[in-house]
Amino acid sequence: xxxxxxxxxxxxxxxxxxxxxxxxxxxxxxxxxxxxxxxxxxxxxxxxxxxxxxxxxxxxxxxxxxxxxxxxxxxxxxxxxxxxxxxxxxxxxxxxxxxxxxxxxxxxxxxxxxxxxxxxxxxxxxxxxxxxxxxxxxxxxxxxxxxxxxxxxxxxxxxxxxxxxxxxxxxxxxxxxxxxxxxxxxxxxxxxxxxxxxxxxxxxxxxxxxxxxxxxxxxxxxxxxxxxxxxxxxxxxxxxxxxxxxxxxxxxxxxxxxxxxxxxxxxxxxxxxxxxxxxxxx
Amino acid sequence: xxxxxxxxxxxxxxxxxxxxxxxxxxxxxxxxxxxxxxxxxxxxxxxxxxxxxxxxxxxxxxxxxxxxxxxxxxxxxxxxxxxxxxxxxxxxxxxxxxxxxxxxxxxxxxxxxxxxxxxxxxxxxxxxxxxxxxxxxxxxxxxxxxxxxxxxxxxxxxxxxxxxxxxxxxxxxxxxxxxxxxxxxxxxxxxxxxxxxxxxxxxxxxxxxxxxxxxxxxxxxxxxxxxxxxxxxxxxxxxxxxxxxxxxxxxxxxxxxxxxxxxxxxxxxxxxxxxxxxxxxxxxxxxxxxxxxxxxxxxxxxxxxxxxxxxxxxxxxxxxxxxxxx
Numbered sequence: 184x185x186x187x188x189x190x191x192x193x194x195x196x197x198x199x200x201x202x203x204x205x206x207x208x209x210x211x212x213x214x215x216x217x218x219x220x221x222x223x224x225x226x227x228x229x230x231x232x233x234x235x236x237x238x239x240x241x242x243x244x245x246x247x248x249x250x251x252x253x254x255x256x257x258x259x260x261x262x263x264x265x266x267x268x269x270x271x272x273x274x275x276x277x278x279x280x281x282x283x284x285x286x287x288x289x290x291x292x293x294x295x296x297x298x299x300x301x302x303x304x305x306x307x308x309x310x311x312x313x314x315x316x317x318x319x320x321x322x323x324x325x326x327x328x329x330x331x332x333x334x335x336x337x338x339x340x341x342x343x344x345x346x347x348x349x350x351x352x353x354x355x356x357x358x359x360x361x362x363x364x365x366x367x368x369x370x371x372x373x374x375x376x377x378x379x380x381x382x383x384x385x386x387x388x389x390x391x392x393x394x395x396x397x398x399x400x401x402x403x404x405x406x407x408x409x410x411x412x413x414x415x416x417x418x419x420x421x422x423x424x425x426x427x428x429x430x431x432x433x434x435x436x437x438x439x440x441x442x443x444x445x446x447x448x449x450x451x452x453x454x455x456x457x458x459x460x461x462x463x464x465x
Numbered sequence: 466x467x468x469x470x471x472x473x474x475x476x477x478x479x480x481x482x483x484x485x486x487x488x489x490x491x492x493x494x495x496x497x498x499x500x501x502x503x504x505x506x507x508x509x510x511x512x513x514x515x516x517x518x519x520x521x522x523x524x525x526x527x528x529x530x531x532x533x534x535x536x537x538x539x540x541x542x543x544x545x546x547x548x549x550x551x552x553x554x555x556x557x558x559x560x561x562x563x564x565x566x567x568x569x570x571x572x573x574x575x576x577x578x579x580x581x582x583x584x585x586x587x588x589x590x591x592x593x594x595x596x597x598x599x600x601x602x603x604x605x606x607x608x609x610x611x612x613x614x615x616x617x618x619x620x621x622x623x624x625x626x627x628x629x630x631x632x633x634x635x636x637x638x639x640x641x642x643x644x645x646x647x648x649x650x651x652x653x654x655x656x657x658x659x660x661x662x663x664x665x666x667x668x669x670x671x672x673x674x675x676x677x678x679x680x681x682x683x684x685x686x687x688x689x690x691x692x693x694x695x696x697x698x699x700x701x702x703x704x705x706x707x708x709x710x711x712x713x714x715x716x717x718x719x720x721x722x723x724x725x726x727x728x729x730x731x732x733x734x735x736x737x738x739x740x741x742x743x744x745x746x747x748x749x750x751x752x753x754x755x756x757x758x759x760x761x762x763x764x765x766x767x768x769x770x771x772x773x774x775x776x777x778x779x780x781x782x783x784x785x786x787x788x789x790x791x
Binding site: 239289318 | 689691692694695697698699700701709710713714716787789790
């Protein structure tokens with residue numbers, strides 16, 4: 184049995200006055216191993232963020248379910264921490280207090296000093312030393328998301344859920360934080376489930392990339408193994424022979440399944456219910 | 466009166482011309498920014514001086530002239546109390562009657578203020594307490610009503626804000642009760658609680674309740690879902706969720722509601738005291754009217770203004786602690 188089991192999950196949204204419920208995605212089944220980094224790439228509206236929220240327990244699946252370490256997920260919990268696209272830091276708390284809130288919740292028996300030491304460790308890790316007493320409003324987008332990452336890593340969750348974590352950060356800073364994320368993940372080796380639009384980001388960070396067809400009634404069309412050995416860095420990864428093969432393959436898939444193709448086109452309809460195609464370049 | 470008014474108008478104009486003429490001469494050839502940089506306090510003081518001078522001149526009354534009046538006429542006037550005869554046999558306006566003739570000037574009000582403030586903490590009788598006491602009574606009445614209303618409104622508002630369905634169910638009642646003047650409740654309250662002290666406090670309570678209740682419910686309801694998501698992922702207990710996430714998150718909106726409630730309670734406390742005869746600054750204004758002491762009425766109005774400013778400043782200080790920037 185795998186570590187994190189996404190088992191035949193479907194999501195329907197209630198229809199507006201009359202008509203059938205709208206199917207967002209259907210029959211998503213993925214098995215994720217412990218310590219694996221899996222990324223979902225797809226067009227807007229394919230429900231990838233909804234899928235992430237279902238794993239987090241913030242939303243419920245219409246059909247199917249999530250099984251983490253043999254136990255079904257019934258609601259949000261400290262074993263699955265989310266890094267939000269819009270950071271979701273409490274604006275009335277300082278950087279330190281934002282992380283400390285999480286640490287205290289995860290380790291309720293810790294002393295004041297233990298909590299402070301743990302929080303400081305993660306603040307140093309994301310390079311925010313000196314900004315502990317600042318409030319989020321005084322931080323740049325990149326710094327805010329560093330706090331978000333520090334908060335998520337600090338409670339050492341079984342599964343880390345990254346919901347387009349770098350979408351609101353400028354391109355230059357994004358690269359830097361991506362490498363910081365790699366380093367943090369290298370030492371913690373949490374299981375990570377990430378949602379993104381950014382193909383390069385997906386290749387740099389993940390072990391497997393799940394490609395979703397466009398919604399409504401989206402499904403996982405293909406699963407691409409990122410056959411590039413770790414450790415990876417932005418500088419060296421582009422020299423790997425598989426990099427452009429994977430990149431082109433993913434982009435071709437996304438263009439083929441772009442929204443302009445139209446709903447219910449033959450490819451989607453024919454393949455409905457089929458298992459995702461496995462792609463491996465080695 | 467008409468001539469007096471025209472004198473006041475022209476003198477005010479003259480002062481204005483003198484006042485603005487000097488700096489204009491100095492800043493000649495400079496841009497408008499030179500004027501904008503000047504302290505607003507100077508303009509404030511200038512406006513005050515213009516107002517006081519205008520007021521003073523408009524309420525000026527010349528000394529009594531006996532010329533052209535017969536002895537009978539003078540005797541009749543003295544008999545009516547319009548004039549009095551001084552020790553050396555000359556006539557002058559009766560200062561007591563002057564108090565209720567026309568509007569008193571700033572000097573009369575200043576004299577009244579000096580007199581009242583000199584015995585601010587003297588109790589001369591059951592209903593004749595010094596102005597210091599009256600201010601304290603009003604502030605205490607206002608504070609008790611406002612605090613009680615705020616606690617009830619915030620508690621109820623958070624509860625309604627967290628229960629969307631209940632909020633929508635109760636909202637029509639709030640919307641109907643909110644615009645009712647708090648004074649409209651007074652007869653009913655007086656009838657039910659049968660005690661003017663409690664009624665006055667309840668009027669303040671009613672004035673402060675609805676704005677805070679409505680905005681708190683709205684603020685909690687509109688709290689960004691992300692904060693609640695973080696709270697539920699972190700498995701915060703019910704009390705922690707309330708104290709660490711919901712209340713601080715909705716605090717800026719709640720403060721806005723409290724500010725509206727504060728103003729409306731301050732507006733309600735004065736007529737409540739007037740109508741109920743409860744000792745306080747509102748009462749002072751009414752009792753001075755009953756005494757036909759117009760200087761006293763003006764003084765009471767000024768006291769109400771100053772009490773409001775001081776309370777408002779204190780409130781803003783408190784509000785600064787709990788608001789945050791997104």
